[in-house]
Structures are given as structure tokens and as C-alpha cells.
Amino acid sequence: MTTNDVAPQELAALGEGDRASLRELLRGRRSIRGYRPDPVPQELIREVLADATLAPSSMNTQPWKFHVLTGGVLDRIRAENSRLMLSGAPIQREIAVAEKYEGVHRDRQVDIAKRLFAAMGIARDDTDGRLDWTMRGFRQFDAPVSIVVAFDRSLEPIGPVAHFDLGAVVHALVLSAWSHGLGTVINSQGIMQGAVVRREAQIPDDQTIFTAVAMGYPDPDFQANLVRSARESVDDVTRFVGFD
Numbered sequence: 001m002t003t004n005d006v007a008p009q010e011l012a013a014l015g016e017g018d019r020a021s022l023r024e025l026l027r028g029r030r031s032i033r034g035y036r037p038d039p040v041p042q043e044l045i046r047e048v049l050a051d052a053t054l055a056p057s058s059m060n061t062q063p064w065k066f067h068v069l070t071g072g073v074l075d076r077i078r079a080e081n082s083r084l085m086l087s088g089a090p091i092q093r094e095i096a097v098a099e100k101y102e103g104v105h106r107d108r109q110v111d112i113a114k115r116l117f118a119a120m121g122i123a124r125d126d127t128d129g130r131l132d133w134t135m136r137g138f139r140q141f142d143a144p145v146s147i148v149v150a151f152d153r154s155l156e157p158i159g160p161v162a163h164f165d166l167g168a169v170v171h172a173l174v175l176s177a178w179s180h181g182l183g184t185v186i187n188s189q190g191i192m193q194g195a196v197v198r199r200e201a202q203i204p205d206d207q208t209i210f211t212a213v214a215m216g217y218p219d220p221d222f223q224a225n226l227v228r229s230a231r232e233s234v235d236d237v238t239r240f241v242g243f244d
Contacts, residue, residue, distance in 0.1 A: 028178065029175060030229075035183065036217045039070065040216055045147075049173065051173075052170075056168055057165040058162075061155075064169045066147055066148070067150065070144055070146075074140070074144075077200050078142075081190065081193045085192060092193050094209045095163070111229075115227045117133070119223040119227050137190070138189050139190075140190035141185060143215055145214070146190060146212050147173070148197060148211075149211050149212065151208055154206070170186060170213060174186065181217065182217060183217065183218035183225070186212075187213065191209055
């Protein structure tokens with residue numbers, strides 16, 4: 001039996017306590033957009049990533065690669081990302097993204113924006129405040145750590161499958177971080193200028209940049225950190241077929 005195997009008696013011992021803990025973690029986690037400046041120990045990040053890499057993947061392909069950035073490297077990425085976006089430079093994401101959302105998806109996007117602006121006291125006509133908020137995203141919300149998630153470029157022909165697996169590992173990552181007292185926000189704004197990220201982080205050419213996760217200790221005084229997004233009910237998004 002390997003260290004990752006679970007004996008039958010251990011499976012039988014999984015009880016209400018385990019389910020309750022997971023439920024509390026899922027319901028307690030939220031996106032953190034304001035951080036204390038305290039550095040995050042490398043060993044703690046290793047623990048989080050060790051948890052994350054237990055995520056399932058298609059046929060055990062484990063396509064994920066992590067580039068953990070902090071200090072001067074991250075500061076340079078923030079500065080150049082911000083400069084280019086302010087100058088109107090075209091977006092250089094390495095994977096295709098929707099130009100805009102429509103219908104109910106757009107409604108949900110607008111709803112969370114309204115909640116965040118209200119928490120931060122940013123009025124609808126506050127152009128400067130809204131621009132400042134946008135720029136915070138391009139700076140990865142000034143978090144002390146950014147984890148750039150990439151995958152092997154050889155998997156691009158089966159992109160949706162690899163993307164699905166990366167979603168699983170990122171979800172595991174943010175849950176593990178929360179359980180360790182760390183906040184995160186999945187932050188694609190921080191990698192809008194992929195060439196900058198690739199150059200400064202020295203990401204190999206045989207990897208494709210997928211997304212980034214800002215990480216750090218939550219600032220308890222940052223009001224947006226208290227915001228929770230609205231979620232659809234199970235009945236609204238689910239069909240049960242074949243049940244009596």
C-alpha cells in the first residue's frame with residue numbers, strides 16, 4: 001500500500017465530522033481582494049500545493065505547473081501589467097477568453113461588481129474610484145504572493161479537458177489555502193499581459209499560462225473581503241432524471 005492508499009477501515013471511518021468540515025470550508029471560503037503585507041512562508045505554500053495536487057485529473061494526466069511569485073519579480077509584473085493596460089495595449093492572454101458575457105451570466109457579473117463597489121463606497125459615477133479598482137486587479141490586488149498556473153503546451157489540442165483539470169486543482173488550492181488561514185482570489189487580470197509574466201517569471205516556452213491566484217493573509221479591515229456572491233439554488237441549476 002502506498003502512502004496515498006486508503007484502507008477499507010479508514011473509508012468506513014469517514015463520518016459526519018469529515019463531511020461537516022468540508023461543508024464548513026466550502027461555505028466559509030470567499031474571494032479575498034485586500035491583503036496584509038506580511039510575507040507567506042514558502043513551506044506553508046508548499047503544504048497548500050501538496051493538498052492541491054491531490055485533485056482529480058483526466059486519466060491521471062496531472063497537467064498542472066505552478067510558478068510561485070513574490071518580491072521584486074511580482075512587483076515588476078504588477079508595474080508593467082498596469083502600464084500596458086493603462087496605455088490601451090491589446091490583451092495578451094495565452095488562452096482564449098470570452099470578450100464579454102451576456103444574459104444571466106452578465107447579470108451575475110454585474111451583481112458581484114455592485115456588491116463590491118457598495119462595500120468599498122465606490123459610486124456609479126465615481127470614474128476615478130472604478131479605475132482604481134480595476135487597476136488593483138491588474139496588480140493582483142497587491143497580494144504578497146501570486147501563483148501562476150500553467151500547463152504543458154503539448155496538451156493544447158485537448159485544451160478543454162486540460163482546462164477542466166486545472167479548474168479542479170485551482171479549486172483544491174483555494175480551499176486548502178483557506179484552511180491554512182490564507183486568502184486567495186483567482187485573478188486572470190494579473191496575467192492579461194502574458195508576455196510580461198512569461199519573461200519576468202522565466203516560464204518555459206513549452207508551458208501555456210492559464211490563470212493566476214493571488215494569495216496572502218486577509219486584511220480584516222478591507223471591506224470588500226466581507227462580500228459574498230449570490231449563488232443560484234440547486235433547484236435552479238439541476239435536473240434529477242429517473243428518480244421516483
